[in-house]
Amino acid sequence: MKTNPFLTKGYISPEYFCNRVNETNKIISAIKNSRDLTLISLRRMGKTGLIHHVFHQNEIKSNFNLIYCDIYQATNLAEMTQILGSAVFNQLEKTTDRMLKKFKRFFSGIAPSLSINPITLQTDIDFRIENKKQAEMTIQQIFLMINKSEKPTVLVFDEFQQIEKFPEKNVEAILRTYIQQMNNVHLIYSGSSKHILSAMFSDKDRPFYQSTQLMELGKIDSNSYIKFIRDKFLFVDIKISEKSVQKILRLTRNHTYYVQYLCNRLFETNLNEITEKIILERLTSILKENESYYYGYRNLLTEQQYLLLKAIGKEEGVRQPSSRKFTNKHKLGATSTINSAIKSLLNKELIFKENDTYKVYDVFFSLWLKLFNK
Ligand SMILES: Nc1ncnc2c1ncn2[C@@H]1O[C@H](COP(=O)(O)OP(=O)(O)OP(=O)(O)O)[C@@H](O)[C@H]1O
Ligand SMILES: [Mg+2]
Incomplete structure (x- = not known):
């Protein structure tokens, strides 16, 4: 084995x-x-x-x-x-x-x-x-x-x-x-x-x-992660192009645990080659598996907090959540209440701020909000 x-x-x-x-x-x-x-x-x-x-x-x-x-x-x-x-x-x-x-x-x-x-x-x-x-x-x-x-x-x-x-x-x-x-x-x-x-x-x-x-502690530098991932696959004769590894890193925002988890599940497939199509398929099944956790988060939040979280996920991050452009687009209601919703999501560690941009903390949850939560 x-x-x-x-x-x-x-x-x-x-x-x-x-x-x-x-x-x-x-x-x-x-x-x-x-x-x-x-x-x-x-x-x-x-x-x-x-x-x-x-x-x-x-x-x-x-x-x-x-x-x-x-x-x-x-x-x-x-x-x-x-x-x-x-x-x-x-x-x-x-x-x-x-x-x-x-x-x-x-x-x-x-x-x-x-x-x-x-x-x-x-x-x-x-x-x-x-x-x-x-x-x-x-x-x-x-x-x-x-x-x-x-x-x-x-x-x-x-x-x-x-x-x-x-x-x-x-x-x-x-x-x-x-x-x-x-x-x-x-x-x-x-x-x-x-x-x-x-x-x-x-x-x-x-x-x-x-x-x-x-x-x-920041993210692992992309070049060394690309080499690490390719080496591990190639060692057991699984082909994976540099472009495909870049895709993995992009999808997971280079966030160590999510990179590791997606690669772990790709390795598990036992395929001879990992293509971008396989990557997306595997990612989809991970997100589907986790769905009940994500519905659980929803129960912890008010309607407005959840809509805001969903909007941040869909946009893959937002700089100014209380701007009229953003609130109108996502039907978030009064801009005056956005700040307190942001505070609450920060406190619950459902979002965080990176380079002045609010993002959904859990990378897979963020992808699920973007791809599957209509
Ligand atoms: N440099 C690395 N190379 C490969 N895998 C790593 C590396 N660093 C951490 N990991 C893996 O990434 C995952 C998360 O790492 P770890 O548990 O050390 O993070 P943490 O910052 O302590 O997380 P938490 O805040 O939840 O305690 C683990 O599965 C770990 O094995
Ligand atoms: Mg730890």
Whole structure:
């Protein structure tokens, strides 16, 4: 069986990873020069993949303890502490770092219950955290501990914007206070909510103000993506012209996940040649498969919001949604209410702004609105 080389989740190895050479070097350099970093991009652009790619590089792998925490699921400080504790504990299991190994004893003191997660096969540890004070103490102890390890540590908080939703007060200040004291730990904060993260790191009244280097992850450059895609198909003797790959990139706006997904589904066809006709056919079946999600979005919106979203999809983006030309063409009603509808669609992450143009965030949804939603 041929392995599908187009991943639609996770990271395996550099073989399945396109380019990101400059971005990888930039992050490595920040780590080596002890700078903390904040990585921001649109959803599904490749932040998590890039972090794992950096972790895969020899000079990082062999010289640092690597701890990755995805805090997307955390709804409060205790849950975040739990995720951090599990990540650190699992690193202890693997490490040869003698200082770190010593800390296993510390864990049996504060977290007596250990179990193997049947899905991830990692050890889950159950801390007894009943209140904010205990969560704070545990975080502080964990930070003190990793700071003392022989090797320096790279600690990643992915989906860091979540902390803004925690009910506890002063979470940022608490974390910042402890983090500031760790000179042997390099932090990478990552997330997709640009307005939340930018405000957190660039507002001078906030605890994390200018504490990190900001890095915005853009799209993978077309030429290297074209080469990557063609190479993967040609490797298994599937023909695909440069023009056809350009079509894939155009349809998916070069947005990593959508490029990967469409290519994954094209690879699946087992055809000897991928033509533009096949590309459109496959795309159509993806959009049809997703239809029930798209109808679901509709239920979340008012009539006007939905009409506006549809109009933006149909036009493949709009600069001035409240212009009379646009509202008349799409029968959107009073221009005075357009601004609040735009705000609401931005908040729901159904649209975003790129180069002064509002676009539908989900590329496939955008295409569906354009092609199928009369
Ligand atoms: N450089 C790359 N080459 C090939 N595939 C990639 C690359 N970067 C990411 N991917 C793939 O693209 C998809 C999205 O990437 P990833 O999950 O890293 O994005 P993300 O920005 O972390 O998304 P989210 O905001 O939803 O967490 C995944 O399937 C991943 O395997
Ligand atoms: Mg991610």
